[in-house]
Amino acid sequence: MKKTIINFLNAVVFLAALLGCGKSSDQHSFTLGDSTFMLDNKPYQIISGEIHYPRVPREAWRARMKMAKAMGLNTIGTYVFWNLHEPEKGKFDFSGNNDIAAFVKIAKEEGLWVILRPSPYVCAEWEFGGYPYWLQNEKGLEVRSREKQYLSEYKKYIDEIGKQLAPLQINHGGNILMVQVENEYGSYGADKVYLEMNRKMFLEAGFDGLLYTCDPEKDIVKGHLKGLMPAINGQDNPLKVKQAVRSLNQGKGPFFIAEWYPAWFDWWGTPHHKVPADQYTGKLDTVLKEGISINMYMFHGGSTRGFMNGANFRDSIPFEPQISSYDYDAPLDEAGNATEKFMKFREVIAKHLPKDYSLPQVPEAKPSMALTSIKFDKEIGIFDYMGAGKVNEDPLTFEDMNQAYGYMVYKTKIAGGKKAELKIDGLRDYGIVFIDGERKGTMDRRLGQEQTILDVPQGSHTLEIFVENMGRINFGPNLLKNKKGIIGDVTFGGKILKGWTMYGLPLDKVDVSKISAVKSQKKTPVLKLGSFDVVNPSDTYLDFRRWGKGVVWVNGHNLGKYWSIGPQQTIYLPAEWLKKGKNEIIILELNKPEANVLTGLEQPILDQVNNDK
Incomplete structure (x- = not known):
């Protein structure tokens, strides 16, 4: 009899998990039970996957959500990126691909809950860990501290985020289940007064639902604030997960792996990280069987476009700037297609579903194309392109x-x-x-x-x-x-x-009118302008194996950087940013200005490292 009751409860938990937030009613409650989350007073297991809205074209957000549902996820996790939303002091931007509120609302429409991670520091292999560059111009400012200037700018930021997102919390009729305070703070410091300041600012910004902290196991004590739900990163042994959480939560749960890693990210000049799905399916099975909630980091990585890649650097390692592809060897690849890992994870999740529930069909892979050769007919050397300089000793x-x-x-x-x-x-x-x-x-x-x-x-x-x-x-x-x-x-x-003169080249936009038909005679960095025709816009991958180092724009979208040292040799160009007919392409090439022909491939090359000196 006891086993029958347990099986019934498990079926209720997983049916609720897979049904997601639903569309019929906005009235829900989300609270903590002694061992599980409670959704509308019933046990609930979060099966979440991380997707970062700026790493996916806005036009493709919904398609990625449908893929999440098809793998069995009921929730999406995302960071919020301060340097995108306040690129210059006092100037906020929530338009286009920065429209985080629209991202959350689309998730709701697709029957998905959201875990929100809006702390000013995100890490995320993202430029400055998400901090805007201009913070460094505030003399004496210290990030992740009680320093007054930092807390002042932090509060302005989190208040603006609150205006966008606090109304979308589940306790206000939305689909945001819970909100993360700070981010792996225990790996950086242990100031509980600072953490309490974070919590207070979140409340004042309107985030009055369930708040939590997350840290790697070795840092979880330092990074946790009493009264908030503790979560753990990078540990998937059920016994250790439960021990760590109980030690901070009066012997209780629920148990949440806030970052469960199915693979890893890449940086320039080193091999592509790729881990077989079979190394994770057993762990996923065990975690779900134990009723532990998870957030896969990443479910879908996408691309770090523009100049938004970060870098690692510690005394024990050299400077390691990350590549533009954030494929991550995730279940959903850079273009949003299901991988073998996706299908095997789906099988694991399906094992735990009630017999009368079946997952949605997996959408077919998107079509891709190989572009014909693109030849560049206009260019300008960078020394001729740059404008007036600024003189300083x-x-x-x-x-x-x-x-x-x-x-x-x-x-x-x-x-x-x-x-x-x-x-x-x-x-x-x-x-x-x-x-x-x-x-x-x-x-x-x-x-x-x-x-x-x-x-x-x-x-x-x-x-x-x-x-x-x-x-x-x-x-x-x-x-x-x-x-x-x-x-x-x-x-x-x-x-x-x-006696120096500095010439700034932010290249947030390229002045096409300056690019002439004259070939540059010297081996300086060069801007090249060309065009190509498309009949039926499809995904493609620009092949830079014969180029050197640089960055590429198509139809005004900065697609990211390339570098012949690899491992990334191609740049993903999404169909959503192509047009029927003529398309404009601009390349800044640093090391091989003589290169002048670019082709496209149907598949990416992310695993080719070259000894390029």
């Missing part, structure tokens, strides 16, 4: 120039007649050195390169250093050391160089 950083991302050219005079070392005390992060417009060498922060030998002829010459911001650090103790450009002195033969 010493080099200025991106932040000094109020420039968030992109590139900058530093120019000064240099006395020749010797062969000596050019040294940059703080290159952030990739530099190309020119003398009188002639390329002389590169420096790469990843490799610890901040110097090169120059043989300069007699006389006065122009030194130009083209610098790329390859992404601010998003994790660890160096969050406060994230200024970009040249952050210290530049010396030649031991003598400090003075």
